[in-house]
Amino acid sequence: xxxxxxxxxxxxxxxxxxxxxxxxxxxxxxxxxxxxxxxxxxxxxxxxxxxxxxxxxxxxxxxxxxxxxxxxxxxxxxxx
Amino acid sequence: xxxxxxxxxxxxxxxxxxxxxxxxxxxxxxxxxxxxxxxxxxxxxxxxxxxxxxxxxxxxxxxxxxxxxxxxxxxxxxxxxxxxxxxxxxxxxxxxxxxxxxxxxxxxxxxxxxxxxxxxxxxxxxxxxxxxxxxxxxxxxxxxxxxxxxxxxxxxxxxxxxxxxxxxxxxxxxxxxxxxxxxxxxxxxxxxxxxxxxxxxxxxxxxxxxxxxxxxxxxxxxxxxxxxxxxxxxxxxxxxxxxxxxxxxxxxxxxxxxxxxxxxxxxxxxxxxxxxxxxxxxxxxxxxxxxxxxxxxxxxxxxxxxxxxxxxxxxxxxxxxxxxxxxxxxxxxxxxxxxxxxxxxxxxxxxxxxxxxxxxxxxxxxxxxxxxxxxxxxxxxxxxxxxxxxxxxxxxxxxxxxxxxxxxxxxxxxxxxxxxxxxxxxx
Numbered sequence: 001x002x003x004x005x006x007x008x009x010x011x012x013x014x015x016x017x018x019x020x021x022x023x024x025x026x027x028x029x030x031x032x033x034x035x036x037x038x039x040x041x042x043x044x045x046x047x048x049x050x051x052x053x054x055x056x057x058x059x060x061x062x063x064x065x066x067x068x069x070x071x072x073x074x075x076x077x078x079x080x
Numbered sequence: 081x082x083x084x085x086x087x088x089x090x091x092x093x094x095x096x097x098x099x100x101x102x103x104x105x106x107x108x109x110x111x112x113x114x115x116x117x118x119x120x121x122x123x124x125x126x127x128x129x130x131x132x133x134x135x136x137x138x139x140x141x142x143x144x145x146x147x148x149x150x151x152x153x154x155x156x157x158x159x160x161x162x163x164x165x166x167x168x169x170x171x172x173x174x175x176x177x178x179x180x181x182x183x184x185x186x187x188x189x190x191x192x193x194x195x196x197x198x199x200x201x202x203x204x205x206x207x208x209x210x211x212x213x214x215x216x217x218x219x220x221x222x223x224x225x226x227x228x229x230x231x232x233x234x235x236x237x238x239x240x241x242x243x244x245x246x247x248x249x250x251x252x253x254x255x256x257x258x259x260x261x262x263x264x265x266x267x268x269x270x271x272x273x274x275x276x277x278x279x280x281x282x283x284x285x286x287x288x289x290x291x292x293x294x295x296x297x298x299x300x301x302x303x304x305x306x307x308x309x310x311x312x313x314x315x316x317x318x319x320x321x322x323x324x325x326x327x328x329x330x331x332x333x334x335x336x337x338x339x340x341x342x343x344x345x346x347x348x349x350x351x352x353x354x355x356x357x358x359x360x361x362x363x364x365x366x367x368x369x370x371x372x373x374x375x376x377x378x379x380x381x382x383x384x385x386x387x388x389x390x391x392x393x394x395x396x397x398x399x400x401x402x403x404x405x406x407x408x409x410x411x412x413x414x415x416x417x418x419x420x421x422x423x424x425x426x427x428x429x430x431x432x433x434x435x436x437x438x439x440x441x442x443x444x445x446x447x448x449x450x451x452x453x454x455x456x457x458x459x460x461x462x463x464x465x466x467x468x469x470x471x472x473x474x475x476x477x478x479x480x481x482x483x484x485x486x487x488x489x490x491x492x493x494x495x496x497x498x499x500x501x502x503x504x505x506x507x
Contacts, residue, residue, distance in 0.1 A: 019383035023374050057330070059361045060330065060360065
């Protein structure tokens with residue numbers, strides 16, 4: 001699940017985060033202390049929520065909602 | 081009259097839903113008559129350029145099930161007009177015009193004759209006469225794309241670009257496949273600034289896909305000016321735009337804009353896809369989240385290019401403001417500025433959007449438009465906002481120092497900001 005989902009998340013985040021997309025995911029993992037082992041579905045949800053909070057600061061509510069929805073879709077697609 | 085109308089048989093033009101451009105496509109696809117077109121299937125017809133499935137089906141229905149009309153009888157007037165057009169094709173435009181005028185004397189509303197007359201005037205560079213005649217045609221029958229193209233060409237020749245572009249746009253709404261209108265709009269598209277007086281000075285606005293620097297000292301309202309243009313482009317034209325702030329926080333920027341009466345919420349169809357056409361992205365907030373080492377290791381010029389490319393592909397984008405070039409310089413050290421900036425600007429250009437770069441003034445006396453002194457040669461346009469002290473007041477002035485593909489005055493004009501927005505005062 002891990003690397004493939006993160007690749008997709010990075011690509012989805014690139015329009016707003018540029019080359020900082022990968023680092024942003026890593027930062028959220030560190031912030032949430034989720035650095036060990038493969039992450040579960042619920043842990044990815046935590047990361048997405050955390051990215052949403054950052055995105056809210058960066059680009060406002062409507063953009064943050066859209067980003068969260070897109071990332072959740074990626075997560076759900078990977079799960080199924 | 082255009083070549084299309086001369087060569088395409090009238091019977092093709094008489095098909096319901098047809099216009100000269102579509103009839104021309106049918107003719108060029110090898111169907112020179114109603115009889116040959118009647119042998120084609122709906123699929124065959126829909127493969128013709130400019131004919132969609134629905135129209136193909138309507139044409140088929142018309143040719144097979146509609147009560148057959150007796151072939152149109154060519155009147156004496158039609159024969160006379162055709163002889164005039166033949167003369168015109170032979171270069172005898174004076175005689176052709178005489179015949180067309182005779183036809184019009186008998187039937188002043190004959191569209192084919194009026195279009196032919198307008199085209200002759202256009203070819204003879206009698207632009208005002210061509211425009212007057214096209215005006216008559218478009219008021220008699222506003223549904224002919226070719227007449228709008230002709231009118232646009234006349235206006236273009238008379239340096240009335242804004243009106244010309246409206247005509248080409250109208251032609252495209254009537255016939256989305258009209259190649260002349262497509263070409264002219266592609267060549268001439270400009271983004272209006274919505275700064276009162278400035279668009280008229282810039283022949284309608286800033287040429288699309290230009291890279292334009294907005295320069296000025298601190299307090300010259302560079303960010304507000306750039307934000308205003310993006311805001312209006314989204315609000316008035318539904319353009320997708322992005323404001324990339326590298327230094328000032330989003331909150332502070334929006335607060336300032338609200339003070340100017342520019343509430344972001346008033347821009348309709350807000351962002352990423354259906355919600356917002358204009359997005360303000362605060363890259364500084366992202367930088368604050370990240371450790372200094374990582375920030376320093378990012379190749380920011382490349383990252384911005386990747387970000388904009390990806391943004392455009394994902395959501396569409398017509399214009400971007402990068403605020404500011406000076407902030408970018410603080411994030412990235414250019415070892416060979418001339419070459420690196422050349423590639424940075426070229427890659428920005430390759431993205432295919434209009435770019436506004438906000439820049440401080442540099443050099444002794446702050447008269448230089450970019451830190452490295454090469455920026456002004458690499459960009460397509462420079463708008464300079466300057467403050468001048470007069471009677472204990474800092475007055476704002478705007479000058480267009482450079483704008484490629486545009487004839488513009490070099491003077492500085494007072495820049496007014498009030499509840500109606502930005503405007504320049506020209507004598």
